[in-house]
Amino acid sequence: MNRWGITLPLTGVPLAAHRDLVRELPDLGFTDVWSAETAGTDAFTPLALAAEWAPGLRLGTAIAPVYTRGPGLLAMQAATIAELAPGKFVLGVGTSTPAIVTGWNAVPFEEPYARARDTLRFLRAALVGDKVTETYPTFAVSKFRLERPPTPPPPILLAALRPGMLRLAAREADGAITNWLAPTDVPTVRAELGSDRELVARIFVCPTEDADAARGLGRLLISSYLTVPVYRAFHEWLGRGDALAPMHEAWAAGDRAAANEAIPDSVVDELVVHGPVEHCRERVAAYVESGLDTPVISVLPTGADPLDVVRSLAP
Structure with missing residues (x-):
């Protein structure tokens, strides 16, 4: 299946004002809605609304940081969206950055590789309903079990940029999420991840001449x-x-x-x-031709109505 994703919410558009657009997305040819988490909306709430507005869409977080929630809360929020969108939710997690983790959330940004690995291992167990008591190298969990583990448990993707994290994603996750790359970079990233894991990338698109x-x-x-x-x-x-x-x-x-x-x-x-809208669509498609599984468009402001811009970028 050819995937074509969009990042929501759009810059400058109130969350509730996305309803009509989200309902249109499947008919426009979009398959996925992916959220982000910096200093605007959280990663999960927009997906809860999208699950209600357009149940046919696949939903994903890109990404929920592994530091800014406790492991149990992260599993609970993932299970909630997975229940609302059974079989159509992908949990994307990552380390985020020191500015967000420490500067904004007062959590030490320590051992990011190990924290990502340990969180993946915890989530794997928690999301299938296991009772988890484990001392991981970067945190410990005692007697945690989800009250309603999702069926099926969601795939988990890891935000990854360089070989170490990409290889971790290949071993411990179902794929990787990346960004800030060109179509010509995709084969380099794919070579580290392998061909049997999903590769998602957020692509910044500014449709203007x-x-x-x-x-x-x-x-x-x-x-x-x-x-x-x-x-x-x-x-x-x-x-x-x-x-x-x-x-x-x-x-x-x-x-x-x-x-x-x-x-x-x-x-x-x-x-x-x-460039022109047609060129932008062709350029996004070039990422797929280079080995990307799921392009996720992130619309940059052009002065036009961002809702109309999304409609114009439909495949």
């Missing part, structure tokens, strides 16, 4: 994200270290404007899909 505006917005986002150490390492692994070195130098010197200016057009064009 104003290339300067799209690139300006793209530069702001790239300098915000790719200066985070894990994303910097990701793109060094993908081969963009030299192209992005001037950005990192300016950023380290505290000159954000210079950092933005230092990002080459070619890098923006690789990582942010922009």
Whole structure:
């Protein structure tokens, strides 16, 4: 089945105002709705609404951080959405970033690889209804059992950027979620994950013929994200270290404007899909042709009604 996903809620659109759009999505050709969690809505509530509005859609979190909820609460929230959307929910988890985990939620960001691994192992047991008493290397759980384990238990995907996490996803999860990559990067990521695991990617799409505006917005986002150490390492692994070195130098010197200016057009064009709507659809499809299973469009603001933009990007 060819999947075609959308990130909801849309920027600037109240959550309740998505109802009519969500009901249209299956007829438009969308198969998936994926949520995110930063400083807006939580990852689970929008999916609870989508399950009611359009029961045929597959729903996923991309991602719920493994630090900001206790293991038991994370299992409970996943079980709740899995009950509302039986067989159509995918739990995406990840480590998130120190800014979100520590800066906003006052939780130490320690041993991210081990915490992700231990959470996957706990969730595997908890979501099939096992009573879990276990001392994992990064946390301990005593006598936890879900009152209503979901049937079937949801697949679990791990947010992963580099070989270590991708291989962990291949061993312990049902697949991986990634972002900030070009279609030409997909084979590199796929080679670490393997061919038998689902690969999901959030793709930033700005459907406008104003290339300067799209690139300006793209530069702001790239300098915000790719200066985070894990994303910097990701793109060094993908081969963009030299192209992005001037950005990192300016950023380290505290000159954000210079950092933005230092990002080459070619890098923006690789990582942010922009142009006429038809070109944007073709570009998203290129990710699938390169080995991606599930493209998840994240609509960037263009000045147009974001609800209409989603409709225009239907496959």
